Amino acid sequence: MSELPLIGEAVAIAAEPRLAGARIGVVTFPGTLDDRDAARAIRLAGASAISLWHADTELGEVDAVVIPGGFSYGDYLRAGAIARFAPLMTRIIDAANSEAKLPVLGICNGFQILTESHLLPGSMIKNDHLKFNCSNQILRVENNTTAWTSDYALDQEIAIPLKNQDGQYIADEKTLDALEAENRVVFRYVGANPNGSRRSIAGISNAAGNVVGLMPHPEHAVEAGYGPETPGGAGGIDGLGFFTSILTKIVGGAK
């Protein structure tokens, strides 16, 4: 298992050895697109990104897993419907449900794969306006006790790029009520609902809080000047908290 190849060299980080010892896997399916970006985000947070291949039958030594965005297998069927059957997904599902509760983050297509895998409830359908939508989206963090959100303040508003075609989150009313009651709505869209998602839900967690899925892309808001636009290009790193949160959990204690 090697580092994912970037276009250029990896962003240089003077990582603390303690942090760099944390190994976070990034899964690549045929058609995955944002795997390099997820790996970069992990490195920028200080951890080591480990490349995982969909056909692998063992998960190896990883402390957490990110399932990044893209169009796995082209998403010609329901998004994520084929990827869910990859050998590696079986391992990930088992590990997420095990005693050890492997932390798993599904972003965009990753979120779709997690719902197809039944690690998270509900499903995603085509945006209500039927078009691909790429925009800077404000989210409200409604649960900061999950493995992936502990570094955010409750009700903090963060700017994260949203880019998808099938981003409308749906579930039956009973499931939605249960998600709300169990505090499992982790992110909600602020302002106009960008895709018709039920109750403006942008991201949810499982009951234990180790599995989180969301449609927006935190890995595209980790480096100033390459994420959501702000005058001067100075901001735009609201997504980094996902990756520092999981590091805090893995290495324990203060960052």
Added chain:
Amino acid sequence: MSLETNRKFNIDTVENAEKTPDTELPWAELGLKKNEFDEVVKVLGRRPTGAELAMYSVMWSEHCSYKSSKNHLRQFGEKVTEEMKKDMLVGIGENAGVTNLGDGWAVTFKIESHNSPSFVEPYQGAATGIGGIVRDIISMGARPVAVMDPLRFGAIDHPDTARVMHGAVAGIGGYGNSLGLPNIGGEMVFDSVYQGNPLVNALAVGVMRHEDIRLANASGKGNKVVLFGARTGGDGIGGASVLASESFDDTKPSKRPAVQVGDPFAEKVLIECCLELFKGSLVEGIQDLGAAGISCATSELASNGDGGMEVELTSVLLRDPSLTPGEILMSESQERMMAVVTPENIEAFEAVMDKWAVEYSWLGEVTDSGRLIITWDGAVIVDVDPRTVAHDGPVYDRPYARPDWQDALQADSFTGSVQDAGRPAAPAQLAAAVTELISSPNMCSKSWITKQYDRYVGGNTALAFPDDAGVIRVDEETGLGVALATDANGRYTFLDPYHGAQLALAEAYRNVATSGAVPMAVSDCLNFGSPEDPDVMWQLAEAIRGLSDACMVLGIPVTGGNVSLYNQTGSTPIHPSPVVAVLGKFDDVARRTPSGWQEDGQAIYLLGTTAAELDGSEWSNLRGHLGGLPPKVDLAAERELGEILINASRDGMIDSAHDLSEGGLAAALVESSLRYGVGARIALQDLMDRDGVDLFTALFSETQARAIVGVPRSEEVRFNDMCTARGFMHLRIGVVDADSGILDINGVEDLALDALNEAHEGTLPKYFG
């Protein structure tokens, strides 16, 4: 690997062709002229077989052979100095040109047209336009890193425009987004001249290490030829109806669709799989399959290499087993590549294919015979010198002459015309004029389109639409990066093709420099009408002459491109539309300059002088006038302006910069305000006094070689000194007013940013939902 071949075709072998010299062949239906068919017979010394005829007809087509433009295009190779060549690693003629970026990095980019298919079937036409240009980039050994798409459609309110617009934009997004390539810019122009002939051009850019550069040639006798990727189907066959004559069976589809159907997932997998092949140095030569499919790939690979190749056509994996040999040779099915692999690397090659679950079939091998031999179940159906197919096609010196209407057109100036009556002058009229301009079809916000494209994927997008240029970081360690802009102005070029083409180059050059990058190379997509019309041929000849002359002056070479002719409806051609892409380089993309004003109190400077140049302008377009002469070209001033913008960016003297082009100063002021929702106070009296123009002209003239910049107070002295030392006209015209929410131009009624934004953003949703 070979499929069974119980296909019962009446195979026209070379042996048969020799025995039956008088067989009637459907050369006319395949698009060949009588003299061209006679030439094929002369080259071969006999009549061609059906398969050979298929190959020559597609490879000698205007699209593949450049037969009408070749004589003129030579100028791009001739008007080049040693200085211009110093960074060119691969020039015109390969799949795409390659330019040295330094630090061992190279960049390759190219722009191409996909106009006709995008009119017939906008979604697939536009999608496969992206697919094709991306494969050109992969073929050079590069990882594609971004795409752009200049679009030109008919009138915004014509009922058919929405069909083309929705389809093309969705197709570009649907394909490009699925490849993980950020879309970083382009153009959108509405004009009724494009009603029956929209222009859908696509640009792709890729990066590689020097040692990874690959060329399309088949060298090394005994090396194996492999076809991989998607299977070959019946899509994209130009003149297929004719080939039915090859078959005994007339129950199969007699008319294959001419538009290709794209599968972006297959292309994404192909990208990763090719990069893995390059990394392992597993291919000797590689060529994508685009126009003319296997005909093109085999003949180009063979003629660029040792000159010989033998291929068994029944080994080609098919989607549709009823395809005839001619159809297989002509099919333009997407997502296919052909490579040459040494016998030692076969196993490793197959392992990469298996990892990515990509289908492949070994078709034959490289020979030193100087012949391209294609067999069907062992029977020879093609035996040609591949050069005669790929490179020695007909070349025409088409007659051309300045149209007899050109003088009258150029004499018809906007100023003083009927359409110029009631020119706005009062503050309220001017405010209304500014609002009308920035909400007009060509000047309105394009975010309805760009929101449908992923601009973030890859994590290296430093600037994208609506900034002047798209900027991509190449090396994450050093910040080395590239900037790209495409421009064309069909109206200017219609008025004066020589200078119009230069204006397109000047604007793209200026856009790249405005972002802070040093312009390095050019790729062009020349969209014109029928070369058989002497008027159009004159426009083409003049545009190429103008463009190549201007490249010399600016010192940047053309490294590749594409010519698209016959863009016309009936006998009415489109406006001549040379779309010019300029590539620039950043040592560190952190130095990029965005187009929007930022900090309160920063000074706003206008660089360059303003003349009364309204002919061909967006304002005259809004008033329904097209005549006169386009703005004057001043390449020396463009170069000087470029250096100022680049130095100012490098030395941190400016925080924003926006070029002045269509819509003039009025459009630029509004766009810089709306970029981040930051207002400004502007006074143009000094400008009017200095340049001798009125307020309307100051706002709406489209004089070239101008830009507005935002200068931090601490940098004003240094910035002024630099402009003065360079003798370049510069004038402080205002100050950034971050909190006012107003664009306040002296003599113009206050423009509230909220209202401007609503007007600017509202147009495309109003027409397209």
